[in-house]
Amino acid sequence: MRTQLEMELEDVPGQLVKVLEPISSFGGNILNVLHERERKTPLGRVPVRVVFEVDEKAKLNRIIGALRRMGVRIIRVGEKEGAFRSAVLLVGHIIHTDIRDTVDRLNEIRGVRISDLNLAMGAVGHESAARVMITADDENLARTALLRLEKISRGKGLLMITSLEGT
């Protein structure tokens, strides 16, 4: 999941490196750091926003715990966009039933996008298969997208295989 951590740091050298260290050592993949020196708080602290990815909630908790023990002031922990990813397989006449239309109808949901699409063309006359990665900003949007894909699949005669976690 993609997480945004908002912190306030003392304005002394070495602070930024200090807070980034536990994020990566506990398995976070840092994507973006915003160090806003010009927006100092009345107490003279510097706001910092770090966006990173971790694959499980337990790791995120460990990171936050480590930062708190270091005395870092954490203002907000938020899930960033694209936090929910669902892999789906489709089997059927995927191209002949207009794959572009399938993708467009998912992408038109705000906060949802198809972030990856792998297609295996079957032999002539056989069904093809596709792996679709649906990325959504939150759990509800992910569910909405899966329901829509289910409806599309039914209409186009495709077999949709979702992951067990969704059942």
Place this chain on the structure above:
Amino acid sequence: MRLVVIGFGNIGRGLCRTLVEKSSFLRARYGLVPEVVAVVDEYGAAVDQGGLELEKLLKVAERSNTVAAYPAKGKRKKSALEVIDEVEADVVLELTPTNIKTGKPGLTHIKNAMLAGRHVITSNKGPLVVAFKELDGLAQRQGVEFRYSATVGGAVPVIGLAKRLLAGNKISAVRGVLNGTTNYILTRMSKEGAPFEVVLREAQEMGLAEKDPTLDIDGIDTACKITILANSILGMNVKLKDVSAVGIRRISPDAIRLAQEAGYMIKLVGVAKPGSLEVGPRLVTVGHPLAVVGTLNAVTFELDLAREVTITGFGAGPRETSSALLGDLIDIHSIRGG
């Protein structure tokens, strides 16, 4: 304990072989002395109130293809219903093949046995998917025990685990890989990259799939088991037609490869939880407890206290199934004596 065995195919014979093999163990450990007083197959019956000799019975059935050829005590055309009515017994084991449409003849056998005051053990899914509540109620009204461990998971004690050992938990969902044939086919497809039809033929040649494999590969066998689990351990009142089932016919080697590249296996999974009864192919993360291979079965319970418990083992085969039948028999013996 006097037993009547209805149905003498692979499962009935497997049970009798196990009774021979375990005879001294059962006596020493449980004080249980099972006596098979009647066996019925589609051509007739063998009845001996003093107890049939099982080794002789197995030989006769092998040679003549019916138990009616049992010396002196065999009778051609003697029916199961006659035997249930006439023969004094403690337990009737209903081991005839499954009929998912009407449940018959197993359903009639079980009802008549209960009405005659016999405890019933069955491996037959048919009666349970068409009339679970009816049979459960009848057993209670008649004051007899009704056990069906062998119908789900074969040797894997799915129902016993849920009903006894996890009894303090509220079970919110059951998910399972419950059909060894389809799991074997999917496993072979993923290892060899071979098409479905080729692997299915191979499974048929090995005796792992039926000549008419529809019930397995279209997910209907799994749906039967989901029906039984929903009724017996989730306390629902549902029939087979309430379960939506999709099978594995359309799974191609390409689909399996695309799943593998993303860290998944494709498994035929049955799910029973309030509001959802379904069977279909699902993506299961490699390393997940349900990601079992070959002919293995696996079932995961979602629980309020224990959180998650998964049990796995061999789902089919006469010897494996006799483990479940014998477990039920010992269970009834320890509750009711005899």
